[in-house]
Amino acid sequence: MNKLNRHFAAVLVVLLVAMLFGCAPSSKEPKESDSTQNDSSSSTDASQGNEQVELILSTIPGPVAERLVNDVEAFMKENPNIKIKINEFPEAKYMDQGPRLFSSSEKPDLAWFWADADYKKIADAGVLEPLDDMYQSEGWDHVLPQSTIDRVRAKDGKVYAVNTEIVWGPVVYYNKAAFEKAGVDVPKTMDEWYQIGPKLKEVGYIPLVSGNADVGVLILSGLLANSFKPDDYVKLTNSEIKDPVNNYNHEHVVNAFDHVKKMGDELMQKGAAGVNDTDARALFTQGKAAMYSNGSWAASDALLGKELPKDFQLGYFYYPQIYNDIPPKVAVYAGNSLLVMKGTGKEQYAKKFLTFVMSKERQKVLAQNKQLFPSRIDLSQQDIEPMGPLYVDMYQKMNELGVMNFWHTEVNSELSTAARALVPAVMSGQKTPQQAAQELQSILEKSK
Amino acid sequence: MESGMKQMNRPVTIAYWLKSLWRYKVSYLFVLPSVVLFAVFMVVPLVRSFSYSLYDWDGITSPQFTGWGNFEQLLKDEYFWNALKNNIIFTVLTTVFTCLFGFLFAVAIDRRLKGWAVFKFTYFIPVMISMTVVGVLFGKILEPSFGILNSLFGKLGLESLQLAWLGDPDLALYTIIGVTVWQYSGFTMLLFLAAIEEISPEIHDAATLDGVSGFKRMTQIMLPIVKRVVFMVIMLQIIFSFKVFDIVWVMTLGGPGSASEVLGTFLYKTAFRSEQFGYASSISVVMTLIIFTISLIYLYFSNLGRHEKE
Numbered sequence: 001m002n003k004l005n006r007h008f009a010a011v012l013v014v015l016l017v018a019m020l021f022g023c024a025p026s027s028k029e030p031k032e033s034d035s036t037q038n039d040s041s042s043s044t045d046a047s048q049g050n051e052q053v054e055l056i057l058s059t060i061p062g063p064v065a066e067r068l069v070n071d072v073e074a075f076m077k078e079n080p081n082i083k084i085k086i087n088e089f090p091e092a093k094y095m096d097q098g099p100r101l102f103s104s105s106e107k108p109d110l111a112w113f114w115a116d117a118d119y120k121k122i123a124d125a126g127v128l129e130p131l132d133d134m135y136q137s138e139g140w141d142h143v144l145p146q147s148t149i150d151r152v153r154a155k156d157g158k159v160y161a162v163n164t165e166i167v168w169g170p171v172v173y174y175n176k177a178a179f180e181k182a183g184v185d186v187p188k189t190m191d192e193w194y195q196i197g198p199k200l201k202e203v204g205y206i207p208l209v210s211g212n213a214d215v216g217v218l219i220l221s222g223l224l225a226n227s228f229k230p231d232d233y234v235k236l237t238n239s240e241i242k243d244p245v246n247n248y249n250h251e252h253v254v255n256a257f258d259h260v261k262k263m264g265d266e267l268m269q270k271g272a273a274g275v276n277d278t279d280a281r282a283l284f285t286q287g288k289a290a291m292y293s294n295g296s297w298a299a300s301d302a303l304l305g306k307e308l309p310k311d312f313q314l315g316y317f318y319y320p321q322i323y324n325d326i327p328p329k330v331a332v333y334a335g336n337s338l339l340v341m342k343g344t345g346k347e348q349y350a351k352k353f354l355t356f357v358m359s360k361e362r363q364k365v366l367a368q369n370k371q372l373f374p375s376r377i378d379l380s381q382q383d384i385e386p387m388g389p390l391y392v393d394m395y396q397k398m399n400e401l402g403v404m405n406f407w408h409t410e411v412n413s414e415l416s417t418a419a420r421a422l423v424p425a426v427m428s429g430q431k432t433p434q435q436a437a438q439e440l441q442s443i444l445e446k447s448k
Numbered sequence: 449m450e451s452g453m454k455q456m457n458r459p460v461t462i463a464y465w466l467k468s469l470w471r472y473k474v475s476y477l478f479v480l481p482s483v484v485l486f487a488v489f490m491v492v493p494l495v496r497s498f499s500y501s502l503y504d505w506d507g508i509t510s511p512q513f514t515g516w517g518n519f520e521q522l523l524k525d526e527y528f529w530n531a532l533k534n535n536i537i538f539t540v541l542t543t544v545f546t547c548l549f550g551f552l553f554a555v556a557i558d559r560r561l562k563g564w565a566v567f568k569f570t571y572f573i574p575v576m577i578s579m580t581v582v583g584v585l586f587g588k589i590l591e592p593s594f595g596i597l598n599s600l601f602g603k604l605g606l607e608s609l610q611l612a613w614l615g616d617p618d619l620a621l622y623t624i625i626g627v628t629v630w631q632y633s634g635f636t637m638l639l640f641l642a643a644i645e646e647i648s649p650e651i652h653d654a655a656t657l658d659g660v661s662g663f664k665r666m667t668q669i670m671l672p673i674v675k676r677v678v679f680m681v682i683m684l685q686i687i688f689s690f691k692v693f694d695i696v697w698v699m700t701l702g703g704p705g706s707a708s709e710v711l712g713t714f715l716y717k718t719a720f721r722s723e724q725f726g727y728a729s730s731i732s733v734v735m736t737l738i739i740f741t742i743s744l745i746y747l748y749f750s751n752l753g754r755h756e757k758e
Contacts, residue, residue, distance in 0.1 A: 096716075121506065122508060124509065270610075271593075273617075273705075275591070288593065413721065421705055424705055425705025426705075428616065429617070430706075431705060
């Protein structure tokens with residue numbers, strides 16, 4: 001029996017070694033003939049336009065999904081032979097696992113996704129359908145800013161996504177009644193901002209709430225946008241540029257982290273580092289907090305628009321000036337995009353939906369429904385007025401101040417992931433501003 | 449005897465093997481589904497994970513072979529050591545307290561203390577609730593400004609206890625441990641109760657006649673008798689606690705900063721946020737080796753294995 005056991009063990013070891021060498025990771029490029037599970041419900045001879053076609057569209061819930069639901073319903077009315085099914089994924093999970101989904105056999109036909117570093121990797125891996133022909137045929141190259149188009153350009157020079165709406169921030173929403181009660185005004189500098197904190201506390205409000213546990217990086221992005229002149233900011237966010245500014249030990253970066261700490265200590269409640277965005281917004285809508293920091297999307301009817309009481313007097317301001325010689329700016333994000341997956345056999349139908357969503361008419365409807373802000377720049381003042389006075393005012397003020405891209409959407413995923421943890425770490429005193437800045441610098445140097 | 453010895457000395461050839469396989473074919477058939485499931489869901493992922501750990505791979509582009517590079521990087525990674533330290537703290541405290549409370553609850557129920565029937569049900573309810581639900585629920589209860597707990601302390605005049613349970617880096621991990629102990633003490637209670645109720649009533653009667661106190665009955669009579677079950681439960685709790693992920697993720701995401709980061713959350717962030725699948729796989733390999741080593745050491749010193757043979 002001992003010999004039998006030894007033989008058995010030997011065979012087991014051989015099998016394990018074989019599995020080891022046979023199980024190396026591989027990346028597979030989709031072929032034109034690749035089919036997905038969706039094909040079973042669609043006809044291959046759909047070019048006639050008479051056969052029923054089903055498309056799968058993946059997205060995140062909230063304002064984005066609500067908007068897409070409206071677009072899909074309207075599209076299906078006009079195209080009864082095309083059925084679109086929307087799959088919603090929790091935002092954090094989608095952000096983390098979307099790229100793998102798009103490269104797998106379970107991929108959707110269309111996807112809403114963020115055109116960041118991950119998007120470029122997906123595009124370079126060849127899983128997306130190029131849209132250059134559509135930019136020309138639909139005139140998108142004239143109605144979208146050049147910077148927006150360049151953002152979605154991959155290494156091969158082609159574009160694989162189209163920006164469907166823009167968001168910006170960080171925005172500080174405030175309770176006008178609370179400000180009136182405390183006798184304070186909208187701050188124009190950071191010092192003024194810290195000074196209104198105790199006055200708001202005196203009248204029973206938490207001065208400021210923010211989802212530091214999950215979206216705290218927005219605060220850092222906003223502070224960095226106000227800490228550098230535009231050219232220097234571009235250098236900071238582009239790791240390929242060798243310049244003294246491209247160093248996270250720069251005093252302005254350390255100072256930004258200093259402000260993160262100070263905001264936590266002087267404006268937020270005890271334990272704010274552990275509060276998530278949903279709880280933060282709940283404190284604001286329930287009238288317990290005077291200010292709430294998030295992005296422009298929070299003003300939509302899907303979030304604050306439906307959560308605030310009817311008589312709530314909502315105001316807003318952008319992050320105040322930090323340095324006398326650096327005017328404050330607003331960080332804008334034009335990466336919310338629709339992508340078409342390659343190799344599904346239904347690319348032409350997916351593109352048809354893209355044409356529909358990006359049409360001037362649908363972009364106007366987006367504004368009328370007060371969901372998200374349209375990405376087309378050829379809409380008139382009248383077209384965007386239905387967004388409501390707050391949104392329109394935010395948009396105009398943003399254009400007056402000038403825009404820069406969000407820091408955390410421009411840098412590599414390691415830096416943005418680290419920053420997500422560093423903001424609450426600095427706020428809670430776990431790390432000093434200098435340590436946090438040094439950590440970002442170490443990651444930057446490692447990635448070069 | 450000679451024919452028996454001849455049988456033992458018979459060479460083990462493939463033919464002999466196949467003959468043995470055929471002779472016990474029905475037995476192998478019954479065992480096959482378990483073996484296949486084990487292989488598919490345990491062995492294959494384990495081997496694949498080890499294979500991935502030798503590569504630098506973002507999950508999208510082509511992998512690059514790095515050999516032991518990921519493991520070398522891991523040893524120098526302060527976040528890894530921080531997560532490991534938190535994991536050890538979590539494992540030790542969760543195991544000690546769930547086993548302790550579980551045992552005490554089981555004894556209380558077995559000895560039919562007042563309200564035992566209610567306790568039996570009440571202590572087990574948390575176990576039936578999903579860990580994710582528990583995490584979300586306690587996230588609301590422990591909210592620093594208006595959560596139920598701090599509001600209650602405020603009403604009772606205990607403002608000094610109104611702490612930032614999940615926002616204070618010194619407290620967050622221990623808060624999560626407390627919630628886990630609350631949830632899983634009922635599970636260990638059930639296991640201990642099953643073992644304790646097997647103790648013969650005559651032993652208890654003899655102890656009563658001898659005038660043994662409750663504490664001595666528990667520690668010197670019941671505990672030695674159910675020793676094997678205790679050792680087994682402790683080992684299961686160690687393994688379970690070391691793999692923790694969901695409750696930490698839901699309650700704090702490993703924060704604030706990395707104050708409550710454990711290996712599970714560190715692995716997840718490394719894989720899906722930093723997109724380093726190879727590096728994340730090396731973390732999982734190390735986790736597996738640690739759990740394996742702890743289990744082996746524990747089995748050796750607890751004599752559980754030897755007891756089986758006896």
